[in-house]
Amino acid sequence: MLKKLLLSSIVIIGALLSIAFIRTLMHSAPEPTVNVGITADIDGEAATNNLAASIRFKTISHQDKENFSSQEFEGFIKWAADTYPEFHSAMQLEMLEYSLLFKWEGSDSSLAPILLTGHYDVVPVIPGTESIWKEEPFAGVISNNRIWGRGALDDKSGVVGMMEAATYLIKNNFQPTRTVYFSFGHDEEIGGGGAAQVTEKLKQEGVQLQWSLDEGSFVNKGFFPGVDKLVAPINVAEKGIMNLLIVAKAKGGHSSTPPKKTAVNILADALIKLENEPLPGTLEGLSAVMFDEVSKHMPFGYRFLFANRWLFGGLLDSQMSSTPVINAMIRTTTAPTMLNGSVKSNVLPIEATALINFRLHPRDSIESVTEHVRRVVGSDLVEVQALGGMEASGVSSWESPGYKIISSSLSKVYGEVVSVPGIMIAASDTRHYSKVADNSFRFNPFSILPEDMTGFHGTNESIAVDSFVAGIKTYVDIINEGSSN
Numbered sequence: 193m194l195k196k197l198l199l200s201s202i203v204i205i206g207a208l209l210s211i212a213f214i215r216t217l218m219h220s221a222p223e224p225t226v227n228v229g230i231t232a233d234i235d236g237e238a239a240t241n242n243l244a245a246s247i248r249f250k251t252i253s254h255q256d257k258e259n260f261s262s263q264e265f266e267g268f269i270k271w272a273a274d275t276y277p278e279f280h281s282a283m284q285l286e287m288l289e290y291s292l293l294f295k296w297e298g299s300d301s302s303l304a305p306i307l308l309t310g311h312y313d314v315v316p317v318i319p320g321t322e323s324i325w326k327e328e329p330f331a332g333v334i335s336n337n338r339i340w341g342r343g344a345l346d347d348k349s350g351v352v353g354m355m356e357a358a359t360y361l362i363k364n365n366f367q368p369t370r371t372v373y374f375s376f377g378h379d380e381e382i383g384g385g386g387a388a389q390v391t392e393k394l395k396q397e398g399v400q401l402q403w404s405l406d407e408g409s410f411v412n413k414g415f416f417p418g419v420d421k422l423v424a425p426i427n428v429a430e431k432g433i434m435n436l437l438i439v440a441k442a443k444g445g446h447s448s449t450p451p452k453k454t455a456v457n458i459l460a461d462a463l464i465k466l467e468n469e470p471l472p473g474t475l476e477g478l479s480a481v482m483f484d485e486v487s488k489h490m491p492f493g494y495r496f497l498f499a500n501r502w503l504f505g506g507l508l509d510s511q512m513s514s515t516p517v518i519n520a521m522i523r524t525t526t527a528p529t530m531l532n533g534s535v536k537s538n539v540l541p542i543e544a545t546a547l548i549n550f551r552l553h554p555r556d557s558i559e560s561v562t563e564h565v566r567r568v569v570g571s572d573l574v575e576v577q578a579l580g581g582m583e584a585s586g587v588s589s590w591e592s593p594g595y596k597i598i599s600s601s602l603s604k605v606y607g608e609v610v611s612v613p614g615i616m617i618a619a620s621d622t623r624h625y626s627k628v629a630d631n632s633f634r635f636n637p638f639s640i641l642p643e644d645m646t647g648f649h650g651t652n653e654s655i656a657v658d659s660f661v662a663g664i665k666t667y668v669d670i671i672n673e674g675s676s677n
């Protein structure tokens with residue numbers, strides 16, 4: 193009897209393993225579809241100098257609007273007009289405050305237009321960190337085959353890259369069939385009021401875009417474990433944001449005779465409960481498509497796991513949740529940020545509060561997260577107060593023309609690139625533009641390495657010259673293909 197049982201267990205395990213192996217073998221990278229096409233012959237040196245020049249305008253978005261320097265913004269706008277005269281004469285320009293909306297009229301007005309967009313404002317340099325920079329942040333220096341300074345990645349390379357690309361097409365007598373809009377925001381870093389006005393303007397004119405392309409992820413290498421190819425996560429969605437205030441209540445009194453649970457202890461218990469029960473982050477929908485695709489390019493061990501999610505789902509979930517960036521891609525994150533207790537060292541607080549900042553995955557809503565927190569915290573001594581927020585965006589189609597054009601343009605310029613639909617962890621102006629677009633994508637066609645990440649809003653922001661030029665070539669192809677059919 194025992195022997196029979198043992199034998200049948202071995203047979204079952206053997207069968208499971210065979211299935212898992214076959215699935216792993218089938219879960220492998222497809223033949224690379226390298227798109228051989230002629231790419232634009234860009235004057236890299238001139239373009240590089242132009243990006244460097246654009247960085248010298250201190251178009252800083254300060255949290256305190258009093259510090260806004262109209263001179264710098266006007267300077268940038270005049271510089272753009274002088275540097276890109278063909279761009280400016282081929283298009284109609286509408287200014288909304290300091291945000292610029294350009295319209296490049298297509299020959300077929302029956303086709304829905306497309307929109308390419310970026311922002312030319314930048315975040316300030318943290319006072320006191322200037323000396324850590326290898327090159328001055330607003331000097332626009334080119335050294336070691338890199339262009340240095342605030343905005344080199346976020347997002348003057350995008351704005352200047354688009355003007356370079358369109359200028360190249362104009363000089364080569366290109367005429368768009370489908371109307372192309374360019375919108376360059378002036379205050380993305382503080383909410384994007386300019387982009388909101390542009391969106392309103394388009395709406396009033398009855399414009400509904402076929403698709404829009406804004407800043408977002410970059411072509412990258414070395415971000416996904418075990419993948420040694422270029423990966424392009426083309427963001428089809430953007431996370432939302434919300435704050436909740438957790439208020440723990442107690443009697444208070446003198447700190448010399450504390451009860452077992454003070455308001456602070458009650459608050460701490462609530463926070464630990466939330467840590468132990470995060471919002472679900474299972475691989476489904478967009479996350480599943482993204483990791484299914486990327487994992488095909490991983491070594492056997494990873495492929496074995498991803499190809500057999502029916503068997504290893506739990507293990508994979510906990511593995512992915514342990515890396516902050518990947519965790520942020522697959523779930524709504526929970527981050528306690530601001531704490532408050534007593535006002536004096538010997539006074540027990542009557543209330544202790546924690547502000548929790550959530551970044552919403554499209555599968556969750558402000559309401560569902562609030563409900564989750566109330567259920568998990570579940571105590572009469574704790575109150576959960578909603579402080580408002582912004583829902584996650586809708587999810588754009590990765591089967592649609594815009595997505596296909598972006599990914600095929602990338603492979604023409606970069607060769608083999610693994611394009612996958614991604615999710616934007618930070619916010620972009622597309623939260624406004626997407627209101628007038630059938631599909632919205634958030635992606636910069638420049639390539640970066642993991643060590644470049646500290647440059648975003650941090651120190652030593654810089655872009656490799658080759659990467660900038662490759663991005664311009666990609667924009668040329670995107671505009672060409674996007675406006676031709």
Ligand SMILES: [Zn+2]
Pocket residue numbers: 311346347380407
């Ligand atoms: Zn940006």
